[in-house]
Amino acid sequence: MSHTKQPTPHMVADPALLGIADEMKESGGHWQPCTGCYDTEDGHPTQRYDYSPALQTEIGCGCHECGGLGAVWWHMTDEQLASFENDCKEIDAEDRRDRKLATIVAPDNGTPHEVFSAVLECARAWVPEARIIGNVRAGDIARAIESLPAPETRERVS
Ligand SMILES: [Zn+2]
Known part of the structure; x- marks a missing residue:
């Protein structure tokens, strides 16, 4: 130049x-x-x-x-720089989650196992604090499904 x-x-x-x-x-x-x-x-x-x-x-x-x-x-002030980098990280995490969520499908009218497996996987894709269904947190949904008796969760789609 x-x-x-x-x-x-x-x-x-x-x-x-x-x-x-x-x-x-x-x-x-x-x-x-x-x-x-x-x-x-x-x-x-x-x-x-x-x-x-x-x-x-x-x-x-x-x-x-x-x-x-x-x-x-x-x-950019140091603060702006930090928040900018943070935003980028959050967007990355969102991207990864969206891609993962897009791959999780339960067949319509699927068996309880299929439905629970899909919901469990979706719930795990979020941070535990995210309220993904109504006001229920992802972590709580995952924990509830994991605690179900077999056969609903015996086979895991991981
Ligand atoms: Zn000008």
Whole structure:
């Protein structure tokens, strides 16, 4: 990216632009093109935009969202980062559960064993605290079915 840098004495002299590079390095944040005035389609800019050596990003034409700068500051606090990572983990867990739940089927009018096995497997796919049927927790459902006498649960579909 450094090949696009050009001498811009008047920009470097602008005190507003001093310290930007240091701040980026220190905070891990960066300037990115303003979505209000930098049009993209499928992740690619729809026209040729200028590159700002000071902000180290391409910039839009300037609009009220960015105060005419063409770029906006992007930075995540440690808290935001943690909650973002947490969200990702939760989504992963949800994905896995949904995929697992989709594979669990009990035939219509199935035998009690088939039905209980399917319900038990579904219940185990959730965290025990999840209230998956009415207000009944998954962990309690699993425990109740597991405690049933044979033959309903003797064979496990695990
Ligand atoms: Zn803008």
